[in-house]
Amino acid sequence: MRIAVDAMGGDNAPEVVVGGAVAAIKEYKVDVILVGDEARINLLLKEYRHKGNSISVCNAPEIIEMSESAATSVRRKRKSSIVLGLDLVKQGKADAFFSAGNTGAVVCAAALSLGLLPDIERPGIAILTPNLKKSTSLIIDVGANIDPKPKQLLQYGIMGDVYSRYIMNKANPTVGLLNIGEEEAKGTDFVRECHELLQKSRLNFIGNIEGKHIFSGECDVVICDGFVGNVVLKVSEGVSETFMVLLKRYLLNSMLGKIGLLFLIPSFRRLKKDIDYAEYGGAPLLGVNGIVIIGHGRSNLKAVKNAIRVAKEEVERKFNEKVLEAIKG
Amino acid sequence: MRIAVDAMGGDNAPEVVVGGAVAAIKEYKVDVILVGDEARINLLLKEYRHKGNSISVCNAPEIIEMSESAATSVRRKRKSSIVLGLDLVKQGKADAFFSAGNTGAVVCAAALSLGLLPDIERPGIAILTPNLKKSTSLIIDVGANIDPKPKQLLQYGIMGDVYSRYIMNKANPTVGLLNIGEEEAKGTDFVRECHELLQKSRLNFIGNIEGKHIFSGECDVVICDGFVGNVVLKVSEGVSETFMVLLKRYLLNSMLGKIGLLFLIPSFRRLKKDIDYAEYGGAPLLGVNGIVIIGHGRSNLKAVKNAIRVAKEEVERKFNEKVLEAIKG
Structure with a gap:
């Protein structure tokens, strides 16, 4: 299996990306194609003492x-690491x-390509977020589609259900609709229409949930x-950071x-590990005809x-x- | 000055409300009219050993x-503590x-009455939220108007500016528009229209801000x-609670x-005090022709x-x- 990786993407690229790839091939049985500035990547591979093929x-x-603006940059920079990396997937x-x-740009280029x-x-x-039930909740969508139709949210529910079943190994994942109250009649017309569609669907829909319930683990898919x-x-990033600083x-x-504080350091470390986005790796871009994972800009190795x-x-x-299968079913 | 207080409102009413009123008249020079079940209130006033008039x-x-549904309950329960309390304000x-x-129900009854x-x-x-700059940020609107027009958001900006100046004593409050990115072109059509209106206004508008910037204290009014x-x-309530539990x-x-943990208790207490909603009291309902403050359901004394x-x-x-003055100006 070969994973194409945008070596130039992220605040700490290409260093941490090349480092992450070197670590990944050792730990998992994968091949990696690093897409980006060849000279810089080869230099880094040497630094990381990478050997083999x-x-x-x-x-x-x-x-x-x-x-950069997503649409414009994708159209103009046909030789960028994002566009060329996705081309590799398209070409098999x-x-x-x-x-x-x-x-x-990744969302736009993936949809186009x-x-x-x-x-x-x-x-x-x-995205996956840890919750108080010592499990994770999947939130969809966190930014690809900011003005969706109700049917599109239903499709997110279906894809989230599939992700929870086959990637997170959950048997009968529960799906909740984020709203400003739990009662059926709450929210905007848009949210109420979504509620109706979800209720009619075959999903294990538990109804509306509120923001605070995402982290208490009320449902598997939000x-x-x-x-x-x-x-x-x-906001959740901001609140956690603020909390730590305070x-x-x-x-x-x-x-x-x-x-x-001296006594607490080990506990803090464990807590940090459990709520660390880095543990979850990346956010899957669902719905495109290929497997695409998006990382946080601050991604580390x-x-x-x-x-x-x-x-x-x-x-x-x-x-x-x-x-x-699920969409057709 | 007389403040009408809904003695029956909140998860811990009427006990904490009566207790809060007794504490308030001692600390601030105000009179309080407790609106609710007279017999229960009088019993509680005795328990709190309240004397005087x-x-x-x-x-x-x-x-x-x-x-209960807001609109229906306000229409039907004309003798409820909310409706009668607001009547007292209306009648002077x-x-x-x-x-x-x-x-x-409070929003609906206040607008009607x-x-x-x-x-x-x-x-x-x-609502006021503490931020990392050892100050507070005011967020408007947190639920009165879930499907607003851009002009209404501009008016929130104006009212937030006035609140920051005259209640929070800030000299030239900055106003930010909550969006999914800082660039002007980000967001839905609705948010972009709001951006345009705000930019043309006389407010000290700093442009779009993201969710994480609310708590870093990027601006005074969000x-x-x-x-x-x-x-x-x-979500911010949920994340803080999750953080504490974890x-x-x-x-x-x-x-x-x-x-x-033993060493930390005093620090935790101070932290809790600083991020405790109870310190801020209540959320002003802005725009109604009278002064109305809304409390958290879990309000304590x-x-x-x-x-x-x-x-x-x-x-x-x-x-x-x-x-x-500001709206006309």
């Missing part, structure tokens, strides 16, 4: 920067693609429009706190390695075939 | 429950109203539609953690007391007159 390089002379030279680069799965109207980005989902993602500030402000593992699992478990 | 009781035989018998009861300020199209609920704002509110779980799981203080400040500083 599990990693190959595909030169891409252009880079789509994080701040790679089984999946991972990028921690410009998310909008690979196309969507039959009957799927719009792609959606899904669906929402991409605007709201993106806000949820960033906690440190308060502890360091008192003598007792400073002493206590471990996140890249884990994203490659997630890509591999999706390929192995024939994720898109399962989606096709 | 700073607290009076207005009997309300009906209660609007937390789960009270200067402001506070309720920790059914938020939808008091009406809106001239030129204001829709009311908005504003505006968004009520659906998104409500999700933000509940932290405790990890600490109690290790011997070192348990020892460390301190939250009720602080909400009465907030109501008093809004009356004293002639908040609605300032809004009128």
Whole structure:
């Protein structure tokens, strides 16, 4: 199996991406094609003392920067690592693609190059978040489709159900609709229409859930429009960071706190590991006709390695075939 | 000054509401009219050993429950504590109203009974949240208006500016629009239209902000539609609670953690105090022709007391007159 990896994507590229690829080929049985600046990648591969032929390089002379407009950059930069990496998947030279680069550009290029799965109207980005039930919740969509139709949210529900079953190994995943109250009549016309469609579907739909229930683990799959989902993602990042900063500030402000902190370091480390996005690797882009994983811009080496593992699992478990069956069913 | 208080509103009513009122009249120079079940209130006043005539009781035989539909309950329960409490404001018998009861019902009853300020199209609920700059950010709207027009968001910006100036004592408050990216072209058509209106306004508009920037304190006033704002509110509540639960779980799981916890208790207490909604009291309902403060359903005694203080400040500083000037200006 070959995973194409955008070596130039992310705040710490290409260093951590090349490092992540080197770690991944050792840990999982995959080959990696690093797409990007060939000279820089080869230099890094030497630094990481990579040997063997599990990693190959595909030169891409252009880079789509994080701040560039998605549609324009994808159209203009045909030789960027994102466009060329997806081409490899399209041509059957790679089984999946991972990028921690410009998310909008990856979504746009993937939809253009690979196309969507039959009957799927719009792609959606899904992210895994840990919850209090010592499990994970999948939130779809977190930003691919900010002005969706109700039918598209139903399709996110179906794809989320498939992801939970075949990738997360959950038997009968529950699906909840993010709303501002649990009662059926709550929310905008759009959300109420979604509720109706979901209730009629064959999904294990538990109804509306509120923002606070995402993390208590009320359901396995949370669906929402991409605007709201993106806000949820960033607010929860912001709150966790704020919490950590405040906690440190308060502890360091008192003598007792400073002493206590010493005892706490191991617990903090474990907590951090469990809520660390890097453990989950990347966010699958669902609905495109190919396996695509999107990484956080701040992805570190471990996140890249884990994203490659997630890509591999999706390929192995024939994720898109399962989606096709579910959509037709 | 007389503040009408819904004695029956909130999960811990009437006990904590009566207790909060007793505490408030001692600490601030206000009179309170407790609206609700007269017999129960009088019994509680005795328990709290209240003496003097700073607290009076207005009997309300009906209660609007937390789960009831807002519009229906307000229409049917004319003798509920919410409807009668707002009537007191309308008739000039009270200067402001506070309720920790059914938020939808308070918004609906306030709009019906008091009406809106001239030129204001829709009311908005504003909440204060602490930020990393050791200050607070005001988020409007968090649920009164879930499907607003761009002009209504501009009006939230104007009212938030006035609130920050005259209640939070900020000199030249910055206003940010909650979006999924900082670039001007980001977001839905609705958000882009809001951006345009805000940019043309006289507000100190800093442009789009993302969810994570609310808590870093990027701006003094964050505006968004009520659906998104409500999700933000509940997600941040959910994340903080999850964080606390996880932290405790990890600490109690290790011997070192348990020892460390002992040293940390004072710091935790201070942190909790600073991020505790109860310190901020209540959320002002902006745009109605009268001063109305909405409390969290879980309001405790301190939250009720602080909400009465907030109501008093809004009356004293002639908040609605300032809004009128700003809207006309």
